[in-house]
Amino acid sequence: MxxxxxxxxxxxxxxxxxxxxxxxxxxxxxAAVTTxxxxxxxxxxxxxxxxxxxxxxxxxxxAVALEGFVELARRCRAALGRRRGRPAIxxxxxxxxxxxxxxxxxxxxxxxxxxxxxxASDDTRPELRAGFDTLAEAIGDDGDGTATEVFWGALHGxxxxxxxxxxxxxxxxxxxxxLAVRFAGEPAP
Amino acid sequence: MxxxxxxxxxxxxxxxxxxxxxxxxxxxxxAAVTTxxxxxxxxxxxxxxxxxxxxxxxxxxxAVALEGFVELARRCRAALGRRRGRPAIxxxxxxxxxxxxxxxxxxxxxxxxxxxxxxASDDTRPELRAGFDTLAEAIGDDGDGTATEVFWGALHGxxxxxxxxxxxxxxxxxxxxxLAVRFAGEPAP
DNA sequence: GCTAGGAATCTAGCGATGCTAGATAGCAGA
DNA sequence: TCTGCTATCTAGCATCGCTAGATTCCTAGC
Numbered sequence: 001m002x003x004x005x006x007x008x009x010x011x012x013x014x015x016x017x018x019x020x021x022x023x024x025x026x027x028x029x030x031a032a033v034t035t036x037x038x039x040x041x042x043x044x045x046x047x048x049x050x051x052x053x054x055x056x057x058x059x060x061x062x063a064v065a066l067e068g069f070v071e072l073a074r075r076c077r078a079a080l081g082r083r084r085g086r087p088a089i090x091x092x093x094x095x096x097x098x099x100x101x102x103x104x105x106x107x108x109x110x111x112x113x114x115x116x117x118x119x120a121s122d123d124t125r126p127e128l129r130a131g132f133d134t135l136a137e138a139i140g141d142d143g144d145g146t147a148t149e150v151f152w153g154a155l156h157g158x159x160x161x162x163x164x165x166x167x168x169x170x171x172x173x174x175x176x177x178x179l180a181v182r183f184a185g186e187p188a189p
Numbered sequence: 190m191x192x193x194x195x196x197x198x199x200x201x202x203x204x205x206x207x208x209x210x211x212x213x214x215x216x217x218x219x220a221a222v223t224t225x226x227x228x229x230x231x232x233x234x235x236x237x238x239x240x241x242x243x244x245x246x247x248x249x250x251x252a253v254a255l256e257g258f259v260e261l262a263r264r265c266r267a268a269l270g271r272r273r274g275r276p277a278i279x280x281x282x283x284x285x286x287x288x289x290x291x292x293x294x295x296x297x298x299x300x301x302x303x304x305x306x307x308x309a310s311d312d313t314r315p316e317l318r319a320g321f322d323t324l325a326e327a328i329g330d331d332g333d334g335t336a337t338e339v340f341w342g343a344l345h346g347x348x349x350x351x352x353x354x355x356x357x358x359x360x361x362x363x364x365x366x367x368l369a370v371r372f373a374g375e376p377a378p
Numbered sequence: 379g380c381t382a383g384g385a386a387t388c389t390a391g392c393g394a395t396g397c398t399a400g401a402t403a404g405c406a407g408a
Numbered sequence: 409t410c411t412g413c414t415a416t417c418t419a420g421c422a423t424c425g426c427t428a429g430a431t432t433c434c435t436a437g438c
Contacts, residue, residue, distance in 0.1 A: 034394080034395065035395080035396060035397075036395085036396095044416075044417090045416070045418085046397085046417090047397085047399095047416075047417075047418095048416065048417090051415080051416090056396065057396070057397095111350075111353065112349070113353075144363075145357075146367050149347070149350070149357070149360065149364055150343060150347065150364050150368050152350065152356075153343050153344075153345075153346035153347035153350050153364070154342050154343035154346055154347075155346065156346030156349060156350060157341070157343055157345030157347070157349070158338070158339065158342035158343075158346070159346075160300070160301070160342075160345060161300075161341065161342050164301065166300065167338050167342070168334075168338070171335055171338065174335045175335055175339050178336050178339045182339070182372065183371065195386095195434095195435095223424065223425080224425060225423085225424085225425095233387075233388090234389085235388090235426085236387075236388075236389095236426085236427075237386085237387065239426075239427080245425065245426065246425065
């Protein structure tokens with residue numbers, strides 16, 4: 001029916017807005033993503049964005065971030081595969097860091113914006129939970145998640161320090177190895 | 190002489206600009222720090238800021254960040270004292286995380302802005318180097334600094350995840366303990 | 379103490395930003 | 409064909425960082 005055709009156009013345009021935002025942001029940072037440029041990119045005028053995302057730019061960033069959580073979790077899961085122990089940790093770490101490097105702006109939207117989505121609680125949305133669970137599996141965390149939080153923190157911090165040039169880029173493999181050594185197996189009490 | 194009096198007024202005003210910026214930013218974020226509000230806060234008009242900081246807002250943020258590096262290094266050094274081993278790591282970690290929590294905006298300027306100051310190289314400025322060296326001392330890193338980079342990354346990431354609510358706040362002590370366990374002593378090869 | 383000149387400060391404005399109200403065009407169903 | 413709703417646009421607001429040019433103030437030399 002006609003309603004479907006309209007809905008289709010609407011959905012397709014929504015996707016184009018998000019793609020344009022993600023690509024531009026990854027290339028030039030979120031400051032370069034303006035509502036006018038976004039509207040230009042999809043061939044409409046500015047206010048049209050607000051019929052798709054009433055919350056404006058911040059809602060667009062949130063939508064990009066949610067897509068990012070799905071993709072990051074997928075990648076980490078794929079990297080883990082059936083590996084266990086130190087190789088598992090290294091593979092997941094590399095996948096995690098690669099994602100952050102390839103999509104700096106998506107990653108920024110995911111973790112540096114004050115997203116209202118709940119984390120680290122029972123009602124955390126599944127797409128946010130999946131990545132955490134994969135990290136836990138990689139380091140074999142069967143406790144209350146504290147170790148996973150620390151592992152995640154290390155990955156998060158290393159990725160950010162790399163990207164802002166605080167850390168020697170060529171030493172990345174050694175850092176991953178050092179990280180894996182420290183998170184493989186149970187530490188002495 | 191008169192030149193001194195003028196210079197004194199100038200320096201004092203520069204300090205007031207930085208204080209106002211830091212306080213406002215820590216309270217409401219850098220987006221709330223506008224040149225007009227800053228000018229209001231010090232009782233002058235907007236262009237006066239540019240005679241102190243020709244680079245505008247970004248130069249002000251940089252100046253706040255540099256002060257932050259000094260203070261962070263000082264606190265970590267004080268926390269370390271003569272401690273060694275696991276207590277040293279825990280003390281430094283707590284000091285580091287406390288600083289980030291008390292001065293979120295200063296920390297943001299220090300690490301999330303694209304500061305042109307060089308890191309992780311031989312010509313890194315001393316005030317940036319001092320903190321790194323203290324972290325290295327805390328974990329007893331006598332290698333090439335890779336372990337320190339990982340430790341720093343973990344602190345950095347944990348602090349950010351805490352602040353953006355990605356991680357359970359009440360578990361902080363356990364995270365610090367888990368971190369210390371993994372960085373105390375040399376890991377099995 | 380007075381005045382010339384330079385430094386300090388202000389007024390006013392530019393272009394860009396996120397966002398919105400009100401006008402208009404276009405398409406659906408009767 | 410007409411009516412009414414939705415989609416879209418034009419135009420504008422307040423605010424942002426920043427700057428040119430006018431103006432005021434203070435200092436130095438007489």
